[in-house]
Amino acid sequence: GGIITQTPKFLIGQEGQKLTLKCQQNFNHDTMYWYRQDSGKGLRLIYYSITENDLQKGDLSEGYDASREKKSSFSLTVTSAQKNEMAVFLCASSIARGDTQYFGPGTRLLVL
Amino acid sequence: GDQVEQSPSALSLHEGTGSALRCNFTTTMRAVQWFRKNSRGSLINLFYLASGTKENGRLKSAFDSKERYSTLHIRDAQLEDSGTYFCAAERGSALGRLHFGAGTQLIVIP
Numbered sequence: 001g002g003i004i005t006q007t008p009k010f011l012i013g014q015e016g017q018k019l020t021l022k023c024q025q026n027f028n029h030d031t032m033y034w035y036r037q038d039s040g041k042g043l044r045l046i047y048y049s050i051t052e053n054d055l056q057k058g059d060l061s062e063g064y065d066a067s068r069e070k071k072s073s074f075s076l077t078v079t080s081a082q083k084n085e086m087a088v089f090l091c092a093s094s095i096a097r098g099d100t101q102y103f104g105p106g107t108r109l110l111v112l
Numbered sequence: 113g114d115q116v117e118q119s120p121s122a123l124s125l126h127e128g129t130g131s132a133l134r135c136n137f138t139t140t141m142r143a144v145q146w147f148r149k150n151s152r153g154s155l156i157n158l159f160y161l162a163s164g165t166k167e168n169g170r171l172k173s174a175f176d177s178k179e180r181y182s183t184l185h186i187r188d189a190q191l192e193d194s195g196t197y198f199c200a201a202e203r204g205s206a207l208g209r210l211h212f213g214a215g216t217q218l219i220v221i222p
Contacts (some may be wrong), residue, residue, distance in 0.1 A: 031208055042116070042198060043213030058209065072158070090155065097208035100145065101200075103155035 002027035004104035006091050011109045015083040021076045021107045032074035032101030033092040033101065043090060049074055050097055057081055078109070085111040115139055118199055119215025126221050130170075130187035131214045135199035137180040141211075142204035144175045144182040149196040149215075158184070158197075189220045 005024045013019045025032065031050050035058075036045040045058030047066035055066055064078040074091060087107050092101040117136045125131055133166040135144070146158040159166050161175040161182070170190075175182040184198055196217050 033208070033210075036210075040214065042118075042214045043210070044212070045209055048208055061165070088153065094208065098143065098202065100157060100160040101208075101210060102157060103147070105152065105154045108153075 004091060004093060004102060005108050006104040008107060011107055013081040013111050015081060015111060017081045019078040019081055021089050023074045023104055024072055025093040025095055026072060029093035030096050031094045034066060034076045036089045037088045037090060081111040083111055115211045116199060116201055116213040118216060120216055124182035124219045124221055125189040127186055127190060130189060133184040133197055135182045135213050137201055139203060140177055140180065144199055144201040146173055146184050147198045154179045191220050194218055194220045
């Protein structure tokens, strides 16, 4: 088995601030994903990466950057936090595209 | 637009009873996953199906790509089954891009 670690667990930011969320997986999976979940809604894909240094836009990429520094890690940057924004950001990984995705515990964001 | 319609949005079950959750798709999907979000907020994998049915304990899932739906049946519900259940599906033309339903909040009552 493996595990997905997301840091930080909670993130409080200021309006306009650049915020970075990190994700690590030890499954040795090729593909990693970042999703955003808003209250009462399903997850929406922000970015994904099929291999180291690869980056693919999802449905919600505007306002975000991402970086796949190495196979085991995938970071997400909120380029300019929006006031009163509140969401959970979930990282996932899979052996390859189209395979079962496994999720991390999430980072909860609150922007004051 | 939304490609996955999940129902019901909320469900209450007495312990020992059962019910079904359903996801309808507006387009042909290649595969579906079902998850449960536990009290700590973690998404727990329940099933991955590319076709047919799978069963695991008191849970059973079915996926019909042609008819564009998937179901999750829960039988003999227990208190620990409470949580929010999500289906997520992907198109064959966009592998890895899961489209999530809005979730079903299940409460199991003693």
